[in-house]
Amino acid sequence: MNAIRQKTTAVLSALALVLGMTTTAQAGLFNTSPIDTWEGAGAVFNNAGGSGVIVWFLILLALMLAVIITAARTEKRHEREHG
Amino acid sequence: MSPEELMAVINVVADTAMEGYYWWATAIMIAIHAGFMMYEMGASRAKNVMHTGVKNILAFAFTIPAFFVVGWWAYWAYQSGNIFIPDWNHEFAQYYVPWGDQGGMGPNHQDGASGIFWAAFTLFAMTTASIVSGSVIERIKMSGWLILVTIFGGFIWIVGAGWGWSTGGWLVADWGFRDVCAAGVVHMAAGFFALGVLVNLGPRQGRFNADGSTNEVAGHSGPMAAAGLMVIILGFFGFLGACLIYPSSMAGTSADLGWINIYGIKSNLSAFAFNTLMGMAGGIMAAWWVTRDAFWMMGGALCGIISVASGIDLWYPGTAFVVGAIGGLIMPYCHKMLTSWGIDDAVGAVSVHGFVGIWGVMSVGILLGGYPAPSADIPAITFTGQLVGAISFFLLGFVPGYVLSWILNKAGMLRYSEAILEKGVDSTEGETQAYPDFQKSS
Numbered sequence: 001m002n003a004i005r006q007k008t009t010a011v012l013s014a015l016a017l018v019l020g021m022t023t024t025a026q027a028g029l030f031n032t033s034p035i036d037t038w039e040g041a042g043a044v045f046n047n048a049g050g051s052g053v054i055v056w057f058l059i060l061l062a063l064m065l066a067v068i069i070t071a072a073r074t075e076k077r078h079e080r081e082h083g
Numbered sequence: 084m085s086p087e088e089l090m091a092v093i094n095v096v097a098d099t100a101m102e103g104y105y106w107w108a109t110a111i112m113i114a115i116h117a118g119f120m121m122y123e124m125g126a127s128r129a130k131n132v133m134h135t136g137v138k139n140i141l142a143f144a145f146t147i148p149a150f151f152v153v154g155w156w157a158y159w160a161y162q163s164g165n166i167f168i169p170d171w172n173h174e175f176a177q178y179y180v181p182w183g184d185q186g187g188m189g190p191n192h193q194d195g196a197s198g199i200f201w202a203a204f205t206l207f208a209m210t211t212a213s214i215v216s217g218s219v220i221e222r223i224k225m226s227g228w229l230i231l232v233t234i235f236g237g238f239i240w241i242v243g244a245g246w247g248w249s250t251g252g253w254l255v256a257d258w259g260f261r262d263v264c265a266a267g268v269v270h271m272a273a274g275f276f277a278l279g280v281l282v283n284l285g286p287r288q289g290r291f292n293a294d295g296s297t298n299e300v301a302g303h304s305g306p307m308a309a310a311g312l313m314v315i316i317l318g319f320f321g322f323l324g325a326c327l328i329y330p331s332s333m334a335g336t337s338a339d340l341g342w343i344n345i346y347g348i349k350s351n352l353s354a355f356a357f358n359t360l361m362g363m364a365g366g367i368m369a370a371w372w373v374t375r376d377a378f379w380m381m382g383g384a385l386c387g388i389i390s391v392a393s394g395i396d397l398w399y400p401g402t403a404f405v406v407g408a409i410g411g412l413i414m415p416y417c418h419k420m421l422t423s424w425g426i427d428d429a430v431g432a433v434s435v436h437g438f439v440g441i442w443g444v445m446s447v448g449i450l451l452g453g454y455p456a457p458s459a460d461i462p463a464i465t466f467t468g469q470l471v472g473a474i475s476f477f478l479l480g481f482v483p484g485y486v487l488s489w490i491l492n493k494a495g496m497l498r499y500s501e502a503i504l505e506k507g508v509d510s511t512e513g514e515t516q517a518y519p520d521f522q523k524s525s
Contacts, residue, residue, distance in 0.1 A: 031453030056401035
């Protein structure tokens with residue numbers, strides 16, 4: 001019970017912290033926008049012009065590879081099991 | 084030709100093209116309902132197939148007049164920052180009252196936009212009804228079902244659209260909420276409405292054992308269900324396309340603005356194309372990865388689209404892929420969680436649309452913070468704004484779903500008797516038999 005209470009308190013505290021943040025602070029914390037205004041905007045996607053794009057690109061490749069590798073491993077296991 | 088005459092011609096051409104654009108987007112959206120019907124019929128046992136199909140088509144038919152009578156003016160009546168009481172004095176609410184004298188709700192030679200926008204929104208409304216439809220197959224009474232979809236598709240969801248899908252709505256004006264392609268407005272509201280109904284409706288016959296363990300209730304046609312999901316995806320391209328506002332004379336000087344999204348921010352179909360396809364691919368891949376199941380894999384496609392919907396014109400496509408993949412990853416676990424609570428969601432709609440809808444809304448708050456608002460007096464995108472939106476759409480869906488179905492249950496209008504369910508609804512309710520020449524299993 002004590003552990004559950006501690007976890008609940010931690011979650012509620014985190015939620016309160018987030019809800020308590022000012023709009024400005026949150027905009028800074030989660031900010032991925034390459035623009036401050038829509039006037040004359042060009043590339044508007046998140047992290048445009050920054051290194052964040054490379055990170056997302058690498059995660060994309062890693063996910064595709066992970067799925068293929070997992071599939072190959074599973075098929076090999078099935079071949080061993082079923083001949 | 085004078086510049087004024089030239090501008091008049093340009094406006095006529097743009098307005099006519101706008102009508103054509105929404106006409107065909109509406110037509111493509113009908114594929115959503117054809118797909119849902121195929122999916123749900125395939126997921127039904129042979130003894131209930133035609134009842135499932137009739138239920139879908141009648142939902143279609145009832146939502147249209149309900150949205151004519153109430154839905155369209157209600158959308159405008161919730162754009163004054165009000166939460167519960169509609170603003171009858173809103174200019175467009177008055178124009179679109181179907182019994183009013185302003186001529187907005189019928190053929191009008193001076194207004195080539197209202198009917199086509201009403202049609203597109205009516206198809207959005209029908210989508211909310213179709214989302215709920217799959218969850219409740221093989222046990223819901225037709226009378227109760229028609230009451231539920233008439234109220235939900237004709238009114239409840241559009242209140243949320245007024246709140247969060249217009250710059251005048253309180254979620255947008257006060258919190259900077261952003262949901263360009265309706266992960267919250269349509270998917271969350273419908274998914275959690277379904278959850279509220281399922282609590283009172285109970286499971287399909289044979290789904291749970293007395294000791295709480297579960298049985299798989301296999302539908303009668305896997306290929307029909309899988310093909311239906313592909314057709315739904317086709318239809319969603321019409322849905323997403325209709326979430327953009329065509330550059331007509333209505334949008335101001337079309338040459339300056341081009342396409343705009345529902346919040347009046349410049350956008351384009353290219354942005355939608357990048358992220359719809361990348362999100363969908365991520366969702367399919369991830370769902371297949373964790374389930375190795377054909378149906379969940381196809382559900383993953385929808386999860387991918389829903390996951391990226393709220394920020395569809397802002398994602399870097401690589402981010403959209405990952406965001407869609409996360410949607411595909413969480414879906415089966417949410418479904419397992421619901422099942423462990425004794426909730427029988429026959430097609431996983433609560434997980435796909437409700438829980439993944441939360442992710443779609445919140446992913447914008449987590450990953451797209453700081454994007455400017457459509458105007459200076461509206462806050463930028465924040466985590467808190469998206470959270471307030473997600474909570475609102477959960478409540479907007481779940482509470483009416485639970486209350487309405489509780490009332491229908493008490494009135495004996497929600498669930499067929501166990502004897503009828505045992506025999507099959509098609510034979511007892513006089514529906515055409517789906518496969519009269521084939522032997523049926525119980």
